[in-house]
Amino acid sequence: MKDQHSPTPIGSLRQAPEGFIEPGLVNAIHKEGVDENRRGMLRKSFTAAVAAMAAPAALAADGESEILDLQPWSGMLGNGVATNPYGQPSKYESNIVRRRSPGLAATSQADVAFTPLQSMFGSITPSGLHFERHHQGWVDIDPRKHRFMINGLVNSPKVFTMDDLMRMPSVSRMHFIECGANTAMEWGNSAVPTVQYTHGMLSGSEFTGVPLSLLLDMAGYDKKNGKYIMAEGADGSGQNRTIDMDRALDDVLVVYGQNGEMLRPEQGYPLRILVPGVQGVSSIKYLRRVEVGDMRWSAKDESSGYADLMPDGMMRQYTSIQEAKSVITSPSGGQKLLAKGYYNISGLAWSGRGKVSKVDVSVDGGRTWKEARIEGAIHSKALTRFNFDWVWDGKPALLQSRVTDETGYVQPQYPALREVRGTRGIYHNNAIQTWRVLESGEVENVQVG
Ligand SMILES: Nc1nc2c(c(=O)[nH]1)N[C@H]1C(S)=C(S)[C@@H](COP(=O)(O)O)O[C@H]1N2
Ligand SMILES: [Mo]
Numbered sequence: 001m002k003d004q005h006s007p008t009p010i011g012s013l014r015q016a017p018e019g020f021i022e023p024g025l026v027n028a029i030h031k032e033g034v035d036e037n038r039r040g041m042l043r044k045s046f047t048a049a050v051a052a053m054a055a056p057a058a059l060a061a062d063g064e065s066e067i068l069d070l071q072p073w074s075g076m077l078g079n080g081v082a083t084n085p086y087g088q089p090s091k092y093e094s095n096i097v098r099r100r101s102p103g104l105a106a107t108s109q110a111d112v113a114f115t116p117l118q119s120m121f122g123s124i125t126p127s128g129l130h131f132e133r134h135h136q137g138w139v140d141i142d143p144r145k146h147r148f149m150i151n152g153l154v155n156s157p158k159v160f161t162m163d164d165l166m167r168m169p170s171v172s173r174m175h176f177i178e179c180g181a182n183t184a185m186e187w188g189n190s191a192v193p194t195v196q197y198t199h200g201m202l203s204g205s206e207f208t209g210v211p212l213s214l215l216l217d218m219a220g221y222d223k224k225n226g227k228y229i230m231a232e233g234a235d236g237s238g239q240n241r242t243i244d245m246d247r248a249l250d251d252v253l254v255v256y257g258q259n260g261e262m263l264r265p266e267q268g269y270p271l272r273i274l275v276p277g278v279q280g281v282s283s284i285k286y287l288r289r290v291e292v293g294d295m296r297w298s299a300k301d302e303s304s305g306y307a308d309l310m311p312d313g314m315m316r317q318y319t320s321i322q323e324a325k326s327v328i329t330s331p332s333g334g335q336k337l338l339a340k341g342y343y344n345i346s347g348l349a350w351s352g353r354g355k356v357s358k359v360d361v362s363v364d365g366g367r368t369w370k371e372a373r374i375e376g377a378i379h380s381k382a383l384t385r386f387n388f389d390w391v392w393d394g395k396p397a398l399l400q401s402r403v404t405d406e407t408g409y410v411q412p413q414y415p416a417l418r419e420v421r422g423t424r425g426i427y428h429n430n431a432i433q434t435w436r437v438l439e440s441g442e443v444e445n446v447q448v449g
Helices: 036-054 162-166 195-199 212-219 245-250 414-421
Strands: 111-114 132-134 147-152 158-161 171-178 202-211 228-233 240-244 253-258 272-274 287-293 325-330 341-350 356-362 373-375 384-392 397-405 434-437 443-446
Touching: 147 212, 158 162, 158 212, 162 253, 171 253, 195 325, 202 212, 202 341, 212 245, 212 253, 212 287, 228 245, 240 245, 272 287, 325 356, 325 397, 341 356, 341 397, 356 373, 356 384
Parallel strands: 147 287
Antiparallel strands: 111 132, 147 158, 171 202, 202 253, 228 240, 228 287, 253 272, 325 341, 341 384, 356 397, 373 384, 397 434, 434 443
C-alpha cells in the first residue's frame, strides 16, 4: 500500500489549516465552466459520429444550405502574414479560458484559476491555459536581474545568472503539475458542476531545464549530511518547501522552458523548480535559492498548510506524492448528449509514481469495467490521454474511469478512500469521479457507492 493509504501522522495534534475552502461559498460556483460554443461543436461532431456509425444517411448537415452557399471568407482577401506576430486562438474559441472560482478565496492574489479540461485534447495543456495558483499574485521578473543561488551544506556556494543556466546541458520532459488541493471540494459530496472545477488544478507540459543533480554536484553538496534541500521563490509569497535529497538527485529539474518557449510569467518566469509527481506546491516558481540541509525546514507551507487532516484529528505532514488518478473529461458535467448512439468517451490519467499502465471505463457506476485505449506515448509522471467507444442507449448511465499505474496501484472509489482519509481533509483526493448521464442527455457530477 502507498503512503496515501497508510497514515503516518507526524507531530502533534493541530487545527486544520486556515480554510482554503470556505464551505458556505462552494455553492456559489455556478455552471460558467460550461462552454456553449464548444457544446455546440460537440453536438455537431457527436451527431455526425452517431450518423456515421448508425445511420449514415442522417448527418447533422443534411438539409442545411451551408455547403451550397458561397461564404464571405471564400471570396475575400485573407489577413496578412504576421498580422498576429504572436498567434492567438480563433475568436470563436474565446470561451475556452481559465476560470477563477468565486467560492475559493478572498483576494485575487491568493487564488487559483482552473484549466478548462472539458475542452482540451491530447495530453499537452496550452501554456496560456495552464492552471494558476498563486499565494501572493504573479510577477513578471526581468531575467537579466534574476539570480539563482545554491547554498547551505555545500563546498562552494554558487550564484547563477539565467545565461549561466541556459548554456548548461538541458533535458526536456513531459510532466504534469497538479495542486495537492485539486478535487478538494469533493471530499464531502459532489460540490461543483464541471470538470474544470473538479479537476482543473491540473495541467501537462513539456518542460525544459537543467537537472538539479548537476547543479548540486557543481556546488559540491555534502553527501553525508545533506539529506534535504529547500527551494525558495523570489515572489512576495515567501513560498518555500523541503524536498528529500534522494528525490532532488533523481528527476527534479530547474526549469526555464515550457512547451517549446520560455515559461509564462504565471508559471514562474524565468525559472522554477519542477518536482515531478509531487503536489504542485513543491514546484516553486520564480526560483531564487536552493539550500542544502540536514533537517526538514518545517516551512509555513508544510506545517500549517498542505498537511492532511486525518479522521483521528491528527495532521499528516510531508505527504507529497500525487497518487494515480484519472477523470473523464468528455462527456463531463455540464455537457449534453443529444441523441442515442456512438460517443467517444475521453479522459486523462496520471500517476505521481511513474507510468500509467492501464485505464478501465465503466458506464454502470463501477459494476462492470472495460479497458480503454491509451493514446500516444506513455510518459512517466505525465498526463496520458485515453479514449473509449460507447454506444449510448438513451438510458441513464454512470460514467467512471479507473487508472492502474506501473506500481500496480489502483485508483480507489470514494468509500475506500474515505475509510482511510475521512472527509475533513483538503489535499490528495484521487478518488474515482462519476458523471451521471440523464435520460435527457444532460451530464452531472454525482458520487456513488
Ligand atoms: N513562488 C511561488 N511558487 C509556487 C506558488 C506560489 O504561490 N509562489 N504556488 C505553488 C502551488 S500551491 C502550486 S499548485 C503550483 C502551481 O503552479 P502553476 O501556477 O504554474 O500552475 O505552484 C507552486 N509554486
Ligand atoms: Mo497548490
